[in-house]
Amino acid sequence: QLLESGGGLVQPGGSLRLSCAASGFTFSAFTMTWVRQAPGRGLEWVSAISDGGTRTSYAESVKGRFSISSDNSRNTLYLQLNSLRVEDTAVYYCAKDNLESDALDLWGQGTLVTVSS
Amino acid sequence: SYVLTQPPSVSEAPGQTARITCGGNNIGTKSVHWYQQKPGQAPLLVVYDDSDRPSGIPERFSGSNSEKTATLTINRVEAGDEADYYCQVWDTSSDHPVFGGGTKLTVL
Numbered sequence: 689q690l691l692e693s694g695g696g697l698v699q700p701g702g703s704l705r706l707s708c709a710a711s712g713f714t715f716s717a718f719t720m721t722w723v724r725q726a727p728g729r730g731l732e733w734v735s736a737i738s739d740g741g742t743r744t745s746y747a748e749s750v751k752g753r754f755s756i757s758s759d760n761s762r763n764t765l766y767l768q769l770n771s772l773r774v775e776d777t778a779v780y781y782c783a784k785d786n787l788e789s790d791a792l793d794l795w796g797q798g799t800l801v802t803v804s805s
Numbered sequence: 806s807y808v809l810t811q812p813p814s815v816s817e818a819p820g821q822t823a824r825i826t827c828g829g830n831n832i833g834t835k836s837v838h839w840y841q842q843k844p845g846q847a848p849l850l851v852v853y854d855d856s857d858r859p860s861g862i863p864e865r866f867s868g869s870n871s872e873k874t875a876t877l878t879i880n881r882v883e884a885g886d887e888a889d890y891y892c893q894v895w896d897t898s899s900d901h902p903v904f905g906g907g908t909k910l911t912v913l
Contacts, residue, residue: 721902730904731848731907732904733904781848783848786850786853789836789838789853789854790836790838790895791838791853791854791893792838792848792893793859797846
C-alpha cells in the first residue's frame with residue numbers, strides 16, 4: 689500500500705513537501721516514482737529514485753525545482769517542491785516500479801497540490 | 806522525446822469487444838504497459854510487457870504489440886470497464902517513462 693500526504697494550497701513561488709508512506713513490500717528493494725495529473729489532463733512522469741536512493745531522475749519541467757528522496761528506515765518516499773508555478777497544479781501520485789519490468793504496479797491514492805494566488 | 810498516440814475516445818456496447826490503440830515509432834520494439842483509471846481513482850495496471858496481466862485482472866483484458874501499434878483489447882465489455890486507459894513505454898532517449906494521452910472508454 690502507498691499513502692501520499694502533504695498536498696495543499698500554496699502561492700506561486702512557494703514550497704511543499706510531499707510524502708508517500710509504503711507498506712506491505714520491501715520498500716528499499718524497488719525504484720519509486722512520482723507521476724502527476726493536472727485537472728482534466730493525462731498522466732505525466734515527474735521523478736524517480738532508484739532502490740537504495742543512489743540514482744535520481746527528473747522531468748525537464750521540474751528539474752532544478754523538485755527534489756526526490758527516500759528514507760528506507762521509515763519506508764517513506766518524498767518529493768520536495770520548490771519555486772512552484774501555477775502549472776504545477778495537479779494530483780501527485782507515488783508509484784512502485786515492477787521489479788522485472790518498467791511498469792508501475794502499485795499506486796497511491798494521490799495528493800492534490802494547488803498553486804494559486 | 807518519444808510520443809505515444811491514443812484515440813481520445815472509444816465507445817462500445819456491453820458484451821462487445823473494445824479495442825484501444827497506442828501508436829509510436831517502432832513501438833513493436835518496446836514493452837507496452839496499460840493502465841485503467843476510473844473517475845476519482847488512481848491508475849491501475851491492467852496489462853504489462855505487452856500482454857501480461859497482473860494478478861487479479863480479469864482475463865477479459867489482453868494486450869498485443871506489433872510494429873506500429875499496441876492494442877488493449879477488452880472482451881465482453883461491462884459497464885464497470887468505463888474508464889480512461891493509458892499506455893506507457895520506457896523512452897530510452899530520455900531514460901524515463903512516457904504515457905500516451907489517454908483514451909476514454911464509454912460503455913453504451
